Amino acid sequence: MNTSAVPSVLFVCVHNAGRSQMAAAFLTHLGGTRVQVRSAGSAPADTVNPAVVEAMHESGIDISAETPKVLTTEAVQSSDVVITMGCGDACPYFPGKRYLDWQLEDPAGQGVAAVRPIRDEIERRIRGLLTELGIEPAA
Template sequence: MPESPGTKPSVLFVCVHNAGRSQMAAAWLTHLAEDRVEVRSAGSDPGERVNPAAVAAMAEVGIDISAEVPKILTVDAVKESDVCITMGCGDTCPVFPGKRYLDWKLDDPAGQGVDAVRPIRDEIKTLIEGLIAEIAPAKPEATA
């Protein structure tokens, strides 16, 4: 996926409010891929803050997203990303030739309690693990 050797692939997660699904996805990718992927997230109509149930659900797995702030989706963010993953934002995400677009059908955690957000969190983790295996697989350990 990277255009030249040594270039990290970049992923943009987009949902409407950038307060739940896209924040959890960005946190999972950052956590699981470590420094192998550049990660962005944004919303077509950003909320005022990250969903407290999403913050709580991620904290349960040792990932702190409490300091994250919803961000507005910009054309530049899409242009600078190799993969754009939408999560319920419909047609509001700009499309550019040469980019890869995926649409993940996930329940919206807005207005849900942490019990309802856990399965969404876990589904996102599974999707992220598959994405990492595809775009940024771990380098094999050197053998002695």
């Protein structure tokens, strides 16, 4: 990780419509301005999964205005931590970056009831990541 005062985290999944959107939203919500957050997909969808939007709304986080973004080499290069979620070899690798691979069920095509446990696991992992980064989660 670089020595900047604000660490940068990039979440990557295939469509950037579910897991990476939830992770980015939780990290933004809990980390605030103490962490820079990006998310992207190797083959981004047109819109964020509606069941994911609903599940996040239940947690008090509105991601309805978010749009899937394409993964760029620049996004990886400018991030301290890159967390992949099922994008396989599509994510470029750069020496000196910290990479984590979070094995999480894909919420694509699932209803909100199936998305809730994925959402809750992502929140748990985000809280752990904040602790590792030395950032106290917001209440």
